[in-house]
Amino acid sequence: MKVDHIILGTSDLDQGIDEFEQLTGLRAQFAGVHPGIGTHNALLALGDDMYFEIIAPQVANQPLPGPFRGFEFNKTLKVAGWVVSGDLNSISNQLADKGIRHSPITSGSRTTPLGQTISWQTIFMQQRNGEIIIDPFFIAWDDGVIHPSKSNPTGLDLIDYSVAGTPDDLMGSLLSSISPTCRWAHFDRAIPGSLLSVSLDTPKGVVKFER
Numbered sequence: 001m002k003v004d005h006i007i008l009g010t011s012d013l014d015q016g017i018d019e020f021e022q023l024t025g026l027r028a029q030f031a032g033v034h035p036g037i038g039t040h041n042a043l044l045a046l047g048d049d050m051y052f053e054i055i056a057p058q059v060a061n062q063p064l065p066g067p068f069r070g071f072e073f074n075k076t077l078k079v080a081g082w083v084v085s086g087d088l089n090s091i092s093n094q095l096a097d098k099g100i101r102h103s104p105i106t107s108g109s110r111t112t113p114l115g116q117t118i119s120w121q122t123i124f125m126q127q128r129n130g131e132i133i134i135d136p137f138f139i140a141w142d143d144g145v146i147h148p149s150k151s152n153p154t155g156l157d158l159i160d161y162s163v164a165g166t167p168d169d170l171m172g173s174l175l176s177s178i179s180p181t182c183r184w185a186h187f188d189r190a191i192p193g194s195l196l197s198v199s200l201d202t203p204k205g206v207v208k209f210e211r
Contacts, residue, residue, distance in 0.1 A: 001086035001175070004139055005051045005148070006161070006198055008209055009080035011073040013056035017042050019077050020054060024202035026155045028054050031148070032110040032118070038064040041110075043152040046200075051149040052156060055080060067124055067132045079211045081135030082161070082195040084175070088123050088140045094174060101126040118145055135194040136175070157201040164194045 010016030013030075021027045028042035031053075039055050046052045057064060057073060064071075071080055084091075088105050095102045102125045109119040119142040125133040141147060163175070175193055197210040 001084050001091065001138075003050055003158075004083045004085035005053050006046065006082045006158075006195065007053045007055055007080040007134075008077045009068075009071055009073050010054060010056045010077050011060060011075050013040055013042060013054065015075065016054045016056055016077050023204065023207050024156070024200065025204040026153060026202060028052070029152050030113060031152070032112050033058060034108070034110050037068065037108075038062070039068055043148050044156055045149045045152050045154045046156045046158055047149075049147060049149050050158065051147075051152060052200075067134050067137070071134065077209060079195050079198060079209050081137070082163075082198075084136050084138050085140060086138065088121055088138060091138050092123055095123070095125065098174060100174075101128065101130075103132065118148070120145070133191060133194075135191065155203055159199040159201050159206065161198040162196045164191065164196055 008016070008020070010019070017028050017030075026044055028044045031041050031043045033040045038058055040058050041053050041055045043054075044052045054077070055068070057068075068080075092102065092105065102123050105121050105123055107119065108122055109117055111117055121140045121142065123138040125137065127133060195211070197208060199206055199208045
C-alpha cells in the first residue's frame with residue numbers, strides 16, 4: 001500500500017482553486033465531475049505517483065448523495081482526507097481480519113474536460129451504523145488509466161503529514177508501513193487513521209493545511 005492522493009475540501013471549487021494559488025503559487029487544474037456523488041474537483045501532481053485533490057460540491061447547500069455527504073465543506077480549504085492505493089482484495093482481507101467493517105469493492109469514474117474517462121475501484125471503511133468513512137479510503141486504478149500525477153500541474157512536494165491514532169491501534173497497524181513521513185498524533189474528535197494535517201513544499205515556501 002502507498003499514499004495515492006490527499007484531499008482538501010472547500011464549499012466552492014473556483015474559490016478553493018484561487019485560495020490554493022494564493023497560498024502556494026500553483027493553480028490546480030479542473031479535472032471533472034464525479035457522477036452520482038455530487039462533487040467536482042481540481043488536481044495537482046504531488047511528487048512521484050501521488051497527487052493533490054481539491055474537492056467541492058457541484059451545487060452549494062444541497063445534500064450530497066455520495067461518500068462526502070457527512071463532510072462539512074467550508075469556504076476555507078481544509079483537510080478532507082487521504083486515499084491509499086493497493087491490491088483491494090488484499091486490503092479487504094486485512095480489514096476483515098482486523099474486524100473493520102467495509103464496503104464491497106465499488107467502481108467509480110469521471111470524465112475529464114478532454115472527454116477521457118478515468119475509472120477506478122474503491123473500498124470504504126464503515127462505521128457501525130453503516131456510514132462511510134472517507135478518511136482514509138482505498139483505491140485501485142483500472143488497467144490502462146494514466147495516473148493523475150502524470151497529467152496535472154507539477155511543483156508541489158510532500159514534506160510530511162500527521163494521522164490520528166498510534167502505530168499500535170487497529171488502523172495504525174494497517175497503515176504504518178505506507179510511508180516513513182507519516183506522523184501519528186492524538187486528536188480526540190478524529191477517527192483513528194484520519195488525516196489531521198499535511199505540509200507541502202511550494203514555490204511560496206512551506207504551506208500547511210489542517211483539518
